[in-house]
Amino acid sequence: MVSRKLVDRIFTVSVTLLALVAVLPIFHIIYYITIKGLPVVLEGGVNFFTQIPPSPIRVNELGGIAPAIAGTLFMTAVATVIAVPIAVLASVFSAEYPNHNLTKIVRATSRSLLEVPTIVIGIVVFALLVMPFGRFTAIAGAVALAIVMIPYVYTYTELALLSVPRTYIEAAYGIGMKRAQVIYMVTMGVARRGIVRGITIAIAKAMGETAPLLFTAFGARNMIFGGPLEPSDAITLMIYVFIQSPFEHWHRIAWGAAFLLLVLYLTLFLISRRLVGEVRV
Amino acid sequence: MSYARVSSHDKIVFYSLVPPTLFVVLILMTLFLTQLYHSIPIFDVQGLLNTYTVNRWYPTQSPPELWKEPHYGLLPTIWGTIYVSGIAVLLALPLSISLAVFIEELLPRRFRGYMSSLVDLMAGTPTILFGLWGLSFLGPLLKEFFMEPAHEGLGFLPIFSCTPLSGTSILTAGVMLAVMIIPFMVAVIQESYKAIPVTYKEAAWSLGLTRFEYVRLNLSMIVPAIVSAVLLGLGRASSETAAVALVVGNIYALSFCMFSPTHTLTSIIAANFGEVEMYPYMRNALFAGGLFLLTFGMIINAMGIVLLRRIRF
Numbered sequence: 001m002v003s004r005k006l007v008d009r010i011f012t013v014s015v016t017l018l019a020l021v022a023v024l025p026i027f028h029i030i031y032y033i034t035i036k037g038l039p040v041v042l043e044g045g046v047n048f049f050t051q052i053p054p055s056p057i058r059v060n061e062l063g064g065i066a067p068a069i070a071g072t073l074f075m076t077a078v079a080t081v082i083a084v085p086i087a088v089l090a091s092v093f094s095a096e097y098p099n100h101n102l103t104k105i106v107r108a109t110s111r112s113l114l115e116v117p118t119i120v121i122g123i124v125v126f127a128l129l130v131m132p133f134g135r136f137t138a139i140a141g142a143v144a145l146a147i148v149m150i151p152y153v154y155t156y157t158e159l160a161l162l163s164v165p166r167t168y169i170e171a172a173y174g175i176g177m178k179r180a181q182v183i184y185m186v187t188m189g190v191a192r193r194g195i196v197r198g199i200t201i202a203i204a205k206a207m208g209e210t211a212p213l214l215f216t217a218f219g220a221r222n223m224i225f226g227g228p229l230e231p232s233d234a235i236t237l238m239i240y241v242f243i244q245s246p247f248e249h250w251h252r253i254a255w256g257a258a259f260l261l262l263v264l265y266l267t268l269f270l271i272s273r274r275l276v277g278e279v280r281v
Numbered sequence: 282m283s284y285a286r287v288s289s290h291d292k293i294v295f296y297s298l299v300p301p302t303l304f305v306v307l308i309l310m311t312l313f314l315t316q317l318y319h320s321i322p323i324f325d326v327q328g329l330l331n332t333y334t335v336n337r338w339y340p341t342q343s344p345p346e347l348w349k350e351p352h353y354g355l356l357p358t359i360w361g362t363i364y365v366s367g368i369a370v371l372l373a374l375p376l377s378i379s380l381a382v383f384i385e386e387l388l389p390r391r392f393r394g395y396m397s398s399l400v401d402l403m404a405g406t407p408t409i410l411f412g413l414w415g416l417s418f419l420g421p422l423l424k425e426f427f428m429e430p431a432h433e434g435l436g437f438l439p440i441f442s443c444t445p446l447s448g449t450s451i452l453t454a455g456v457m458l459a460v461m462i463i464p465f466m467v468a469v470i471q472e473s474y475k476a477i478p479v480t481y482k483e484a485a486w487s488l489g490l491t492r493f494e495y496v497r498l499n500l501s502m503i504v505p506a507i508v509s510a511v512l513l514g515l516g517r518a519s520s521e522t523a524a525v526a527l528v529v530g531n532i533y534a535l536s537f538c539m540f541s542p543t544h545t546l547t548s549i550i551a552a553n554f555g556e557v558e559m560y561p562y563m564r565n566a567l568f569a570g571g572l573f574l575l576t577f578g579m580i581i582n583a584m585g586i587v588l589l590r591r592i593r594f
Contacts, residue, residue, distance in 0.1 A: 004491055011493035016387060018379035022467075023396075025460040026403045029414045036417075089301035096298070106302050109309045115582045116312060117520030119547050120571045123554060124315045127568075147308055154305065179294045201405065208407025210523035211547070215554050236409045240523050243413060258413050265407055273398060 030262065037259025040252050048256060053221050053238075056247045065257045070225040071232035075138055075217060076207050078228075079145035084199055087153035092183055094154075095161035106154075113151035119211040121147045126215040138225075138232035141217025148209055149202040156198025160191040197275035204268040208261065210236040235261045316572040323565035327351035332569050333359065338533045340553075340560040353566030357535035359573065361451065361543035365529065366518035368455025368539065369462055370511055376459070377466035377510060382496055384467075385474050397471075404464035412524030415457035420448025420528055423456060428540045443538035449530040452539040457528055458518040465517050466510040469589075473506030474499065478594050505588040512585040516578050522547040546570045 041048050044062045051064030090110075094103045121144050129140040164187050172186040188195065213219075213234050219241060220231040235257050242254035323332055326345040335354025384396045428445035435441045477499055485495050500507070530542020531552050544552070550567045557564035 004494075008491035008493040011496070012387065015379045015383050015496075018376050019383035019387075022376040022380040022463050023399055023403070025414075026399070026406065028418075029406070029410060032414055032418055033410060086301045086304055089298055090305045093298040093302040097295070102299070102302055102306075106305050109306045111586070112579055112582060113305075113309055115516050115520065115578050116309075117522065117547055117571070117574050117578065119520075119522040119550050120312060120316065120575050123550060123568065123571055124312050126554075127315050127319055128311075147312075150305060150308065179291050183294070204405055208405070208409065210407075210409045211551065214523075214551060236407060236523070239409050239413060240527070243416065243527065254413070258410055261407055262410060265405070265410075266402075269402055269405060 033255070033258050033262050036255040037257075037262070040256030041259055044256060052224060053242075053253055054249070056245065056250065059247070059249050062249065062253065065235065065238060065253060065260070066224045067221045067233040068235045068238040068257060069260075071138060071141075071217060071234045072207060072236070074225065074228070075142040075145055075213070075232060075234060076203060078139065078142035079149055079206050080199065080203055082143065082146035083149035083153055083202065087150045087202075088157050088195065091154045091157035091161060092188070094158050095187070096179075096183065098162075107158075110151040110154045113147070114155070117211070118144075118148055118209055119214070122212040122215050125212070130216060135229075136216060136218035136231040137229050138217055139228045141213045141232055141234065142228075144212035144216045145206040145209060148212055149206050152202035152205055153198050156201060157191075157195045160194025160198065161187055163194065164190045193275045197272050200268055200272040200275065204265055204272070207268070208236060208265060210234075210240050213237050214240075235264075313572075313575060316568050316575060319565055319568035320572045321565075323353060323562050323569050326562060326565075327353065332566065333573065336535050340556075340563050342560060345562065353563060353569075355546065355549075355566070355570050355573065357533055358544045358546045358549045358570060360535055361529070362519045362545040362547070362574075364451050364539070364543070365454045365458060365525065365545055366515050368452065369458035369518040370514045372456060372459035373463050373466055373514055374507075374511060377463050377470055377514075378500070378507065380463065380467050381470040381474055382500075384471060386492065386496060400464045400467050404468070408461065408521060408524045409527075411457055411461050412527035415453060415524060415528040416449070419457055420450070420453045422448075423450075423453055424448045428452065432540060439537050440539050443536065443541045445540040447530070447542070449528050449542055450540050451529065451536070451543050454525050454529040454545070455539070457524060458521060461521065461524065462514040462517045466514045469506055469510040469513055470503070473503040473589070473592055476592070476594065477502055481594070502594075503592060505591045509585040509588040512581045512588070516581045516585070519545070520547065520574060520578055522551050526551040546574050 040062070044064060048062070048064045049069060050066050052067055053065060054061035054063040090106055094106060097103055125140055125144040125147070129143060130136055168186055168190055169182060172182045177186070213236065217232040217234060217237065219233045219237045220226060221233050221238070225232065239254045239257050239261070242250040242257070245251070327348065328351065331351040332353065333355050335351045336356045337351060337354045339352045341348070341352050380400070384393055388396055424445050424447065428450070431441045432445055481502070482499065485498050490498065525545055526548040529545055529548050531544060531548055532542040533544050533549070534541060536543055550570055553563060554567055557567065
């Protein structure tokens with residue numbers, strides 16, 4: 001009997017240790033990016049957010065990451081505008097007609113889209129929107145990000161819509177509301193926090209993507225923002241390029257940009273936590 | 282739709298929702314068909330089988346009529362993807378099972394919500410941040426404290442046989458990916474673990490089992506979910522791009538030694554796609570790589586879903 005207890009003790013200790021090992025890296029990543037990035041942002045001050053990065057030869061200048069911030073804001077915003085209506089309407093379809101064949105197909109599709117490598121999305125958008133026009137554009141980057149976002153918005157919205165109590169919906173029909181009114185005023189009204197939560201998670205995802213932008217938005221850092229039909233930078237893209245460059249001061253800019261990305265992500269994450277996914281009655 | 286009477290209003294609602302829904306389906310088909318369309322030229326020129334089984338990558342501007350042998354083989358990148366993802370899953374599996382069990386069985390109830398939030402936080406973290414950490418911290422750490430000692434002490438083993446030249450290697454990418462896929466694997470395992478009926482759990486406790494025996498019994502009931510988590514982890518690990526491209530070394534080489542740099546299917550696309558204008562068929566070869574990833578990703582994904590459905594309580 002002693003050996004059974006001993007095995008149990010060893011089991012408890014090792015599970016606890018392994019669980020700690022599993023979560024330790026995320027704490028270290030947050031810590032490491034903060035100690036490397038925060039001093040850079042503090043040193044740059046306001047300029048870090050408003051200026052363009054220096055050329056590689058100007059080693060004493062820190063400059064800023066304004067093109068990356070502008071590009072990320074623009075492309076994420078446009079991607080949201082494209083993705084949300086499509087994904088929300090598709091999830092309304094799934095929630096309203098749960099037994100329809102198209103619902104089964106779109107559910108399976110969305111699950112597959114979640115697993116599609118984002119670099120694949122990037123090169124397909126390259127083939128469809130960059131090759132024909134012969135130029136990298138911010139719009140192409142936004143379309144690629146929209147494809148990344150759609151399955152997230154779809155999944156969370158459907159979950160939120162399905163969690164609306166039947167009694168609310170039946171009551172709405174009972175007072176003579178039409179189907180469209182029930183959907184848009186009652187079901188979506190009750191589920192709105194869950195829908196917004198899904199959108200927030202999707203935005204956080206899109207904002208943190210690098211691969212879909214490599215060959216669509218491509219990057220441009222000589223001005224803050226050239227317009228939707230010009231190549232565009234993004235925070236992730238800039239980190240990816242700068243950290244691989246041989247220039248020490250570009251590495252520092254990459255760390256500063258990484259810290260900003262981390263702060264943006266943590267903010268969106270906290271917002272999504274405050275929005276409860278399912279309807280509480 | 283089998284409603285006895287459908288009003289015209291309902292029809293309008295139905296038909297107005299069909300286009301966006303179809304559009305989502307069309308996106309996936311477009312992704313697949315575009316890849317296929319752009320892959321076909323390279324299959325025509327050097328053969329489908331050769332594209333995936335040849336260990337040779339010589340970008341060339343000469344027309345394909347002059348090619349003596351295939352120029353664009355993806356074999357080392359497929360191997361690289363398997364190797365890197367395999368290491369990631371092997372490391373992540375025990376950690377993920379432990380974390381899931383820890384949250385469900387050992388952690389006091391009031392802390393469970395925070396721990397689950399932490400897992401969600403890990404899952405959504407921008408992947409480039411993992412890559413940055415892998416490149417500047419994890420790689421050098423592994424090189425100094427694992428790769429070099431292992432090479433000196435156990436260099437006779439093929440997997441440790443090559444001299445570690447830098448922190449970027451198959452091993453570094455595998456360890457970094459393990460960290461990245463843990464939250465996804467934990468989510469799958471934890472969800473199934475939670476779904477085990479309370480009556481089963483109470484019956485298990487009533488036998489006087491120790492906690493170890495109890496957890497082992499519970500885990501044995503959700504083996505399909507654990508396999509499914511492995512498949513999901515493999516899918517996630519093989520499709521990650523930017524973070525992997527930062528730490529995998531980006532060298533076209535077929536290697537069994539885990540200290541060697543390599544290319545994965547995703548990193549070769551990221552590293553070479555910018556130069557496709559110069560080499561006429563390289564773009565098609567890279568699309569063929571994407572096609573392979575997409576196809577196998579979907580097969581793995583479908584297998585995972587089928588497995589999860591097999592769990593019935």
